Amino acid sequence: MDEYNQKIAEYYDVTLPYYKFFWSKDKERSAIHYGFWDSDTKSLNDALSNQNKFLADVAGINADDKVLDAGCGVGGSAIWLAKNKGARVVGITISQRQLQKAKKLADLHGVGDEVEFYLTDYTNTKFPNESFDVVWGIESICHAEVKKHFLQEAYRILKIGGRLIVADGFLLREPQSEREKKILQDFLDGFALLNLARVDQFKSAIESVGFTNIKFWDKTKEVEPSSKIMYKKVKLFYPLAKILNFLHIIPDLLIKNNNAGIAQRELLKSGLGGYGVFYAEK
Ligand SMILES: C[S@@+](CC[C@H](N)C(=O)[O-])C[C@H]1O[C@@H](n2cnc3c(N)ncnc32)[C@H](O)[C@@H]1O
Numbered sequence: 001m002d003e004y005n006q007k008i009a010e011y012y013d014v015t016l017p018y019y020k021f022f023w024s025k026d027k028e029r030s031a032i033h034y035g036f037w038d039s040d041t042k043s044l045n046d047a048l049s050n051q052n053k054f055l056a057d058v059a060g061i062n063a064d065d066k067v068l069d070a071g072c073g074v075g076g077s078a079i080w081l082a083k084n085k086g087a088r089v090v091g092i093t094i095s096q097r098q099l100q101k102a103k104k105l106a107d108l109h110g111v112g113d114e115v116e117f118y119l120t121d122y123t124n125t126k127f128p129n130e131s132f133d134v135v136w137g138i139e140s141i142c143h144a145e146v147k148k149h150f151l152q153e154a155y156r157i158l159k160i161g162g163r164l165i166v167a168d169g170f171l172l173r174e175p176q177s178e179r180e181k182k183i184l185q186d187f188l189d190g191f192a193l194l195n196l197a198r199v200d201q202f203k204s205a206i207e208s209v210g211f212t213n214i215k216f217w218d219k220t221k222e223v224e225p226s227s228k229i230m231y232k233k234v235k236l237f238y239p240l241a242k243i244l245n246f247l248h249i250i251p252d253l254l255i256k257n258n259n260a261g262i263a264q265r266e267l268l269k270s271g272l273g274g275y276g277v278f279y280a281e282k
Contacts, residue, residue: 009095010253011257012073012095013096022233030079031052031077032073033073033077033138033139033167034047035048035049035226036050036223037222038050049080051138053084055167056084066087067136069091070122070140070150071137072092072102072140073102074105075117077091078102078115082114083109089115093119094120122153123149125153130159130162134165135154135163135165137166138168142169142191142197147205151211154209161282164282165277168276170197171199171273172198172272173198183266183272184263186256188260189256190256190263202278203278213279219276219277220268220275224268241254
């Protein structure tokens with residue numbers, strides 16, 4: 001694993017209990033993503049499931065499909081797809097701790113045979129050519145230093161007619177002021193990211209790899225309530241986090257993570273960043 005991926009792996013190994021405590025406590029959802037809210041959505045947990053449902057519907061995932069969950073976290077979406085769509089799912093992550101947790105959760109949900117998890121880089125999976133019907137990535141592809149490297153690998157391992165579905169944060173424009181540059185940098189540093197693609201750049205990269213029938217949905221409004229929840233939780237925890245960090249009880253990484261929790265709100269509010277879903281076919 002290269003140095004950058006090691007940092008990402010460390011980030012997810014360290015933050016695993018915090019994500020569990022502050023975000024998705026519910027074993028049923030176990031998601032590390034924003035979630036989509038509509039007028040009927042009553043809770044964060046429902047929003048987290050809504051997002052899986054939207055992506056699965058757009059990609060038309062069913063029991064005949066073999067899905068790669070590229071950057072699967074603790075396996076929440078993979079388990080959801082196996083239970084709700086009957087799909088066979090392979091989840092990959094670069095965090096050893098997430099891998100162990102994902103395997104345990106799949107067994108707990110009785111889908112240990114339908115879902116497999118591996119410690120593998122999504123830019124170099126070693127899976128055979130044309131071995132998946134769907135490649136799925138929720139808030140994971142943003143970590144790729146060169147997004148095209150993931151897209152090339154996805155194209156290689158998808159069958160002809162296979163579907164790509166990616167939900168992620170994107171830049172809507174380049175930062176202008178020093179303040180906007182700082183917001184973006186805090187966001188990147190605290191979430192273990194090197195860059196954030198602009199929507200148009202990501203679309204061009206998908207096209208250049210050879211995908212067709214590319215579609216995009218702007219979901220910024222639908223993640224707003226989750227963005228506010230994250231911001232409020234971070235603000236509440238911040239003073240305690242500072243004390244715990246001063247006492248060397250929690251690492252600097254978590255303070256940066258808190259800063260990112262604040263920056264993500266400002267990123268959306270300022271119109272510098274947004275959230276969207278890409279779909280494409282091979
Ligand atoms: C924010 S989490 C999202 C997890 C999951 N998709 C979800 O929605 O709950 C990002 C995930 O991307 C994974 N990831 C980052 N870079 C990766 C890479 N090069 N190969 C495989 N997974 C990677 C991390 O290990 C982590 O599981």
